[in-house]
Amino acid sequence: MGVYNDLKTHYYTNHKDTMNEFVDVSSSGERIEKVLVIQMDRSGPLVAVQFIKEQEGFYLTVKSIAPSAPGVEECSYDISYSYGGKTMRHGSSEMKKVRKLCFKKPKRDFMLVPNFLIGQHCPTSDIEICIGKPKKDDEEEEADEEDVKV
Template structure:
């Protein structure tokens, strides 16, 4: 991962930054060129982020690498991980670059090293179609339109989908082996994904919205309930995950856990309620 990042940064060439002109007492900005490789940890080649440490001889290392090195500089063997390099932290904090989605219309400048965080929230970020055999990407609204057109044009079922009514409890019937069911909010151009993950002793059920985590999209909560032999288990999430691409890896958070002993075959029937969260 580090080497891929290193090569990507090299391909960017040089970026412009700002400096203060010493010609008078006022602060004037002038452009300069900087090789972005100097902003990488020389050990893992990832972008340096605060805190940045240096050894007694001035060699740098990121906070993640210091413990792996037993706090010993690999260049000179001096101790490292105790002295902050405030100068490099100031340099890093002063640099901003255009959003990776600039070509799609985003005009924001992003602090260097925080591009991936911004992309998760950027309204211009590309989302992926949830269909397994489709590689279409686009804005979350275009993905919704594309998906609905895509499944409507197929002669054989892609996977189960249903239309969404907010605040109303709807029955979600799906085979656990199908792994995914899509709920379409065609009015607001949003896709919601219900996923099942069969593990050794249980099934995980989670719900996500295919969209960036932008305030312009909105925030959603949901409730899942499952009833078997008169007993009901319920899971509530006040903040539904918003994702750019569907993952088929078992989630580490925000899911309902149903033991195998509570299942009745492959058919899973749950009650789902999705609500828009009013933001103030």
Template sequence: MFSIVLLVVNHSRDQSIRCNIGDIRCRAMEKVIEASIVPCPNAKHGCKETTTYCNQSSHEKVCKFVRCSCPVSNCNYVSSYSNLKSHACSTAHVWGEDDIHFQLVIDRPRIFNMNLGRKKTVVFKEEKEGDLIVVQAFKGLEGVYVTVNRIAHMAPGIRDLSCSLAKLNEYSTLRSGSLVKKIQKVREKMHLEDDLMWIPPKMLSGDHWKMQICIAYGYKFIHI
């Protein structure tokens, strides 16, 4: 879409008048732009793919070099999925000594605490590969909703993860199982397409409570 401005010059009075005559489509120019070959926006992170301008967004959705943000609070590190795992395995963060950052071993359940009054996000790092798993709690009108996601690209080629999750109470336990979806940064709001564990108000005793998680490869749900 191009905006055309008509410039009218009155030579006898040495004056000019500018008139905007509206937006006019130049389909020939649009076709040239759409067919143009452009590099991937993630080229600086290692992607060597080029696409036509009109297919750029389709490639970005499955680009393995898409920008992934570190989910640890106050950390501004952003890079590709593989670089993010290296970042997690470096000395940038201490894992296992903080109540919101934990080490995680595949197929091994782990109990952790959530405190909705102070922190609604808990970050796990898988011990060997360095995958980052994010557990988030969102307060709703009817209880609390808990999501489990993984910071990773959407391209095929990396193993899927499944999650078994439990809300622990003294006399009752709420359990759920789901595949771990891939996101590129921590959610600020709950997404309805995410798999959710709903915790009803009767199972909540204040803002501080215990949960248990177990991450496995593929479609494997462990009873916890």
């Protein structure tokens, strides 16, 4: 857990200037890769939202950069993309934990936005992300005070 806590502190201290914005990872031909890293607070989990543009549209994935170990905070998420009066949504009560980001086309736990729903501007500006603690079955579906919207 020590290295994981060091990573969270490093990110908060050194990368505050890129918080809440997608950063280009690579671009070649029609493929574009971007990542947005979110941290609710200095001790909160690091959450990566990956944007991968392929020929058929763009893929969005949401993952926690954390070890799968006891004591590591669990997160849930909801992500939506809106354009031209249409909205797509995807969410999960359990966010996948990864130690390293991979920019391969995802096979599960992703949202694919097809080209016909993408406007002429950068589609990352039409994405809304809500990250929170997993909700128990008897809790309301509304976001609580600890949820973070980006």
